[in-house]
Amino acid sequence: MARPTPLSGFPEWLPEGRIIEQHVLDVLRRTFELHGFVGIETRAVEPLDQLLRKGETSKEVYVMRRLHEEPGSEPDRADTLGLHFDLTVPFARYVLENAGHLAFPFRRYQIQKAWRGERPQDGRFREFVQADIDVVGAGTLPYHYEVELPLVMAEALGALREIGVPPVRVLVNNRKVAEGFYRGLGLTDVEAVLRNIDKLDKIGADAVAGLLVAEAGASEDQARACLALAAISGSDESVIDRVRALAGESNDLLDEGLDELGALIRAASVRAPGVVVADLKIARGLDYYTGSVYETVIVGHEQLGSICSGGRYDTLASDGANTYPGVGLSIGVSRLVSRLISRGLVTTTRSVPSAVLVAVSNEDDRGRSDAVAAALRARGIPVEVAPSAAKFGKQIRHADRRRIPFVWFVGGDGQAADQVKDIRSGEQVDADASVWTPPEADLWPRVVPA
Structure with missing residues (x-):
């Protein structure tokens, strides 16, 4: 064509x-x-x-x-x-x-x-x-x-x-x-x-x-x-x-x-x-x-x-x-x-609605990443799940290209705490999908002076 x-x-x-x-x-x-x-x-x-x-x-x-x-x-x-x-x-x-x-x-x-x-x-x-x-x-x-x-x-x-x-x-x-x-x-x-x-x-x-x-x-x-x-x-x-x-x-x-x-x-x-x-x-x-x-x-x-x-x-x-x-x-x-x-x-502060990218450690665990995304969305936080279980560095770069500010990592063994990383500052903290919320300025894309 x-x-x-x-x-x-x-x-x-x-x-x-x-x-x-x-x-x-x-x-x-x-x-x-x-x-x-x-x-x-x-x-x-x-x-x-x-x-x-x-x-x-x-x-x-x-x-x-x-x-x-x-x-x-x-x-x-x-x-x-x-x-x-x-x-x-x-x-x-x-x-x-x-x-x-x-x-x-x-x-x-x-x-x-x-x-x-x-x-x-x-x-x-x-x-x-x-x-x-x-x-x-x-x-x-x-x-x-x-x-x-x-x-x-x-x-x-x-x-x-x-x-x-x-x-x-x-x-x-x-x-x-x-x-x-x-x-x-x-x-x-x-x-x-x-x-x-x-x-x-x-x-x-x-x-x-x-x-x-x-x-x-x-x-x-x-x-x-x-x-x-x-x-x-x-x-x-x-x-x-x-x-x-x-x-x-x-x-x-x-x-x-x-x-x-x-x-x-x-x-x-x-x-x-x-x-x-x-x-x-x-x-x-x-x-x-x-x-x-x-x-x-x-x-x-x-x-x-x-x-x-x-x-x-x-x-x-x-x-x-x-x-x-x-x-x-x-x-x-x-x-x-x-x-x-x-x-x-x-x-604009970013070109997509998503404030969070939930990483996928392997395809067998995608369901756990989907569950985290659902919990965040239920609280009004726009989220997407990584398209593939690539290396975490590649998933972070995917988020960076889309200007998604946060990447969520699901606890590896089901017992360890989940963590969320602000990929702009590099700060990474423990997080719970039932309570964690991004800063108001990051929740949705904003239109700002150039």
Whole structure:
């Protein structure tokens, strides 16, 4: 058989990488649950017409079909299934299907794989893990959730600092501020303005100014004003004053947006000082978000792009009679983990769960080694038994290659005491499988700064 070729865009971590990923997921899950979010999981597929209902390109959707279709059958878009490319569409469908069984506001977290047929590059994959949190209301949803959600994410990502993950910045804006400001300038094609402002980091201010004139109908003065707004950022309420000064005349929509953005900045200055930063060029979700919008970057790794984004949406789902507004954020777990691994930012204390290798003196006595391992496992200690009754030096080297810290030797004649050896220090002591426990730091593999 020829040596297999890796599939681009479908990451497969080595054991150490999987331990790192699992630790990240555990920290996120624990933080979400501390804030009262309940975990759900939705199916991997949705009808293709639902996946494409917000205008996403069909080129990015992986379509599901049987290898052998019925003769003469023509696929119908409404009946065709596609793998979901994010967790929003399946969650919207889940809310509609289960609204009668959910208590609103509904606080949900969801950690699952998604699939997107885009060109793989650094931090972008065709198969990836996302971790989402949302709060969804029935009919209405108070603004304070727009303050709470980015702070929960800041806490979750901040909890990863102890393993060596760099600090993050949660960049926030409010669509009402942008729209109120643009309309105050006399611009009516707000979507075109937002679409081009969103290109600032990629093509620069001069190119964006040209696009605003060509595509959004802006004059040169209006284009300069839009760019001046996008240049405003900061972590205190002076941001609000700068926007008001730039706008000159106010309007209801601008005032509402600035009041909301100010409330978020004030709360963040208390709960996450320096982490949440107002950035007036954040424009994501052109036809989707209706209030606060968020993007999150790793400090020192900004070129990776946002690892966590989201915002307020007034129509997550609607059945014609009821509307379900919400606010949510999504962490690109695979993007984050790939950066931690590729840049060597974190490492693991070992690549296997086992804290102890029970040596085997000869194959006839393997049952005694198995009994010791069972006794240790019953007390919550991860153990494996040596693969063969080789010389003890070879068994110790086997443990060392796997970074297993302790080797257990069963008493030779059944009367002598068992002994356990810390192969790092060389210390060897008598041990009883009913009472001996490794130090807490050695019990399970840990993720630590590199």
